[in-house]
Amino acid sequence: xxxxxxxxxxxxxxxxxxxxxxLSPIVQDGRVLRQIEYLAPHYxxxxxxxxxxxxxxxxxxxxxxxxxxxxxxxxxxxxxxFKKRSFSKLKLLIxxxxxxxxxxxxxxxxxxxxxxxxxxxxxxxxxxxxxxxVLAQHHDAYHANDWNTLPFAAAAARRQNxxxxxxxxxxxxxxxxxxxxxxxxxxxxxxxxRRYAVxxxxxxxxxxxxxxxxxxxxxxxxxxxxxxPEAVALLPKQMDPNxxxxxxxxxxxxxxxxxxxxxxxxxxxxxxxLHFMLMPSTYVQELKKLATELVPGRxxxxxAVSPEKIVETIAEFDIGFNFIAPTNYNYRVCLPNKFFESxxxxxxxxxxxxxxxxxxxxxxxxxxxxxxxxPEDLAxxxxxxxxxxxxxxxxxxxxxxxxxxxxxxxxxxVQIYQNLFAEN
Numbered sequence: 471x472x473x474x475x476x477x478x479x480x481x482x483x484x485x486x487x488x489x490x491x492x493l494s495p496i497v498q499d500g501r502v503l504r505q506i507e508y509l510a511p512h513y514x515x516x517x518x519x520x521x522x523x524x525x526x527x528x529x530x531x532x533x534x535x536x537x538x539x540x541x542x543x544x545x546x547x548x549x550x551x552f553k554k555r556s557f558s559k560l561k562l563l564i565x566x567x568x569x570x571x572x573x574x575x576x577x578x579x580x581x582x583x584x585x586x587x588x589x590x591x592x593x594x595x596x597x598x599x600x601x602x603x604v605l606a607q608h609h610d611a612y613h614a615n616d617w618n619t620l621p622f623a624a625a626a627a628r629r630q631n632x633x634x635x636x637x638x639x640x641x642x643x644x645x646x647x648x649x650x651x652x653x654x655x656x657x658x659x660x661x662x663x664r665r666y667a668v669x670x671x672x673x674x675x676x677x678x679x680x681x682x683x684x685x686x687x688x689x690x691x692x693x694x695x696x697x698x699p700e701a702v703a704l705l706p707k708q709m710d711p712n713x714x715x716x717x718x719x720x721x722x723x724x725x726x727x728x729x730x731x732x733x734x735x736x737x738x739x740x741x742x743x744l745h746f747m748l749m750p751s752t753y754v755q756e757l758k759k760l761a762t763e764l765v766p767g768r769x770x771x772x773x774a775v776s777p778e779k780i781v782e783t784i785a786e787f788d789i790g791f792n793f794i795a796p797t798n799y800n801y802r803v804c805l806p807n808k809f810f811e812s813x814x815x816x817x818x819x820x821x822x823x824x825x826x827x828x829x830x831x832x833x834x835x836x837x838x839x840x841x842x843x844x845p846e847d848l849a850x851x852x853x854x855x856x857x858x859x860x861x862x863x864x865x866x867x868x869x870x871x872x873x874x875x876x877x878x879x880x881x882x883x884v885q886i887y888q889n890l891f892a893e894n
Contacts, residue, residue: 485532486891487514489604491623492615493538495521500777500807501639501676501697502615506533508880509613513887518604526778536604577654580661587661592621611635611887617642617659617667624666633890636667638675638692641683644799648725663688672886677826679803695882698810701875702781704868707816709788711857712741716820717787719747719780720808722754727795729760730845736765737849744769745787781815788860790817792827795843805830814871818863820851834870836863 488509492502496519503524506517510533518536527533576590596602605626611633614623620636627634642659646652667673673692675681685691718731728746735744744761746769748754754771761769775783784790790812796802805826812819819837821827831837840851 485514486610488611488613489516489518489609490613490615491619492519493618494519497521497524498777500699503777504876504880505613505883508884512884516604516609518601536600538598538600577658580658584661587658588621588665592625595622613637617662620662620666624669634670635886636670636673638673640800641680647798671890674883677803677805679826693882693886696805696810696879697807698874698876698879699781699814701814701871701877704785704816709857709861714741714789714860715743715745715787716789716791717745717747717784718791718793719784722748722751722757724753725797726801727797728757730795730843731791731793732757732761732764732769733845734848735768737845738852742852744791745772747772747774749774780811784811784817785815787817790819792819792821794824796824810874813867813874816864816868818860818867822848834866836866836870
């Protein structure tokens with residue numbers, strides 16, 4: 471977050487205002503945090519999302535924070551109700567259940583009568599007082615983070631004759647396509663994209679292949695803004711050729727098949743150890759059990775850190791294991807945060823043949839791409855690479871980070887707004 475550290479905001483009445491909408495916990499959403507960081511020096515921002523304000527921006531005069539009540543699971547709400555025996559908790563639980571039921575009915579009705587999607591979804595979310603209030607205020611532009619903020623962002627922009635910019639974090643129609651009821655969500659998202667995204671003044675997304683598919687299937691071509699973090703000053707370091715440490719960080723999800731990395735390490739030379747930094751979940755316990763069974767003493771589990779500390783933490787390791795099994799379309803073409811964080815941290819990269827990551831690895835010569843996603847091929851990629859080659863790839867990653875960083879990528883977003891506001 472170096473950009474804002476060098477900048478002291480001065481309130482200016484002639485600044486344009488942007489409302490950044492995100493139905494996510496902002497403090498954990500690296501992409502939204504970067505939008506805030508790079509837009510705040512130029513515009514007044516209203517940031518809408520779940521959770522509390524990020525402490526770094528708590529005292530900036532031209533950033534207003536609007537907190538939405540974060541949805542809780544029914545189980546946790548029931549537990550809280552029985553613990554506190556509060557009527558207000560019962561009311562919250564009933565409202566939550568009605569909202570969930572309403573959304574499911576909306577998905578079903580929309581299959582027969584698609585306009586119900588837009589009307590029902592807008593009513594569901596604008597029934598939240600905090601969101602309704604902020605959408606009634608004037609802004610010069612609305613920045614809709616992902617498809618799920620599109621209906622009310624587009625409606626507010628239309629009422630106020632404001633600009634609309636949409637940031638699609640994935641290929642929305644196929645997100646979570648591995649789930650049983652994904653076809654219901656696909657038609658819902660298709661409708662919202664066809665109705666609202668095509669009306670946007672600008673659209674962005676995270677990877678070239680996703681941008682190309684949006685252009686092919688929906689007729690709009692997003693700008694590609696990759697999920698690269700802020701560049702950091704890296705200290706020189708040496709790698710022990712007999713103790714090469716591989717790190718993988720992020721979400722522990724069975725869909726991503728992180729267990730394949732453990733199986734790969736079991737087949738790899740003893741010079742390699744694997745270090746996980748995973749968000750807490752019950753699945754982590756299964757991974758720990760598998761690691762103990764297959765490769766005791768060579769797989770380690772570390773605490774996860776906040777987004778702004780990831781790069782400096784993983785920079786202590788040697789190789790970034792940027793592996794995500796292609797269990798759905800978005801995983802197959804992904805360019806995840808962790809990939810760029812590894813590059814900016816100066817790590818050599820080891821990845822499966824994911825086309826988007828493979829293209830960058832091969833372009834910059836900063837890692838190896840295995841022949842397949844199978845543990846045997848992942849292990850072969852490690853075993854066939856010498857310490858000298860890994861060191862050369864680390865240096866290549868440092869060079870790549872001069873281009874693949876937040877300053878380079880987020881300037882695209884700043885330029886989009888400068889162009890849009892210049893049209894007035």
